[in-house]
Amino acid sequence: MxxxxxxxxxxxxxxxxxxxxxxxxxxxxxxxxxxxxxxxxGKELSVSDLLTRIDVTQPVLSxxxxxxxEAKMVATxxxxxxxxxxxxxxxxxxxxxxxxxxxxxxxPD
Amino acid sequence: MxxxxxxxxxxxxxxxxxxxxxxxxxxxxxxxxxxxxxxxxGKELSVSDLLTRIDVTQPVLSxxxxxxxEAKMVATxxxxxxxxxxxxxxxxxxxxxxxxxxxxxxxPD
DNA sequence: CTGAATCATAAGAAAACTCTAATATGATCA
DNA sequence: TGATCATATTAGAGTTTTCTTATGATTCAG
Numbered sequence: 001m002x003x004x005x006x007x008x009x010x011x012x013x014x015x016x017x018x019x020x021x022x023x024x025x026x027x028x029x030x031x032x033x034x035x036x037x038x039x040x041x042g043k044e045l046s047v048s049d050l051l052t053r054i055d056v057t058q059p060v061l062s063x064x065x066x067x068x069x070e071a072k073m074v075a076t077x078x079x080x081x082x083x084x085x086x087x088x089x090x091x092x093x094x095x096x097x098x099x100x101x102x103x104x105x106x107x108p109d
Numbered sequence: 110m111x112x113x114x115x116x117x118x119x120x121x122x123x124x125x126x127x128x129x130x131x132x133x134x135x136x137x138x139x140x141x142x143x144x145x146x147x148x149x150x151g152k153e154l155s156v157s158d159l160l161t162r163i164d165v166t167q168p169v170l171s172x173x174x175x176x177x178x179e180a181k182m183v184a185t186x187x188x189x190x191x192x193x194x195x196x197x198x199x200x201x202x203x204x205x206x207x208x209x210x211x212x213x214x215x216x217p218d
Numbered sequence: 219c220t221g222a223a224t225c226a227t228a229a230g231a232a233a234a235c236t237c238t239a240a241t242a243t244g245a246t247c248a
Numbered sequence: 249t250g251a252t253c254a255t256a257t258t259a260g261a262g263t264t265t266t267c268t269t270a271t272g273a274t275t276c277a278g
Binding site for chain 1: 223224225227
């Protein structure tokens with residue numbers, strides 16, 4: 001029935017998924033959320049941890065975290081009163097990795 | 110002075126470029142603009158061409174094209190009364206290619 | 219149980235984005 | 249020149265996103 005379609009690229013697939021792609025990109029297209037997601041690459045962090053790294057108020061951070069949870073881009077684990085967040089969407093990881101290549105690497109700490 | 114930093118990934122670079130990354134992603138995070146950009150992969154198209162493929166009014170398309178021009182994601186060429194658009198940002202091409210892999214390939218025409 | 223700490227939620231204001239409708243610009247052609 | 253075609257621009261309305269402020273829920277220590 002279906003044949004192997006081995007063109008080097010078929011970006012047109014997005015045309016049929018433009019709504020989903022728009023939605024996905026919108027979830028990433030926010031400074032606070034980008035910083036959250038980037039901070040979570042390779043490690044789990046608590047909300048307090050994130051608050052020390054990102055300059056936003058607690059409710060604002062919490063609202064962005066709620067959005068990311070809803071989007072299933074992150075998941076949580078509770079330990080006492082602390083809630084740890086981690087990345088759960090490999091697509092996010094890939095996009096962050098690509099975007100990362102667009103900017104010059106800065107001096108590591 | 111600087112040393113080779115050859116970690117497998119250093120997504121933290123985005124942290125220092127979160128504003129730019131947000132701006133870049135916002136420009137992509139729109140159905141009409143995604144369809145425009147995707148339609149332009151590998152080919153030049155006129156505004157009329159785009160209008161036949163994308164279901165929006167002429168002024169709306171023109172406004173989105175203005176934004177993409179401003180963002181330098183596309184460039185134009187005039188031939189008589191027709192204006193042709195083409196992609197000019199390799200980063201856009203790369204992101205579209207990646208997003209594309211997130212969706213199942215559909216049957217080619 | 220009371221209080222403090224950590225995190226979440228909700229309502230409304232403010233800001234940003236997108237569309238509608240009307241008009242303008244530039245090119246071609248009779 | 250005047251009409252028409254292709255595309256762009258503008259003002260304002262409508263919609264969506266984000267923030268502010270206040271409050272709620274859960275956990276733990278004393």
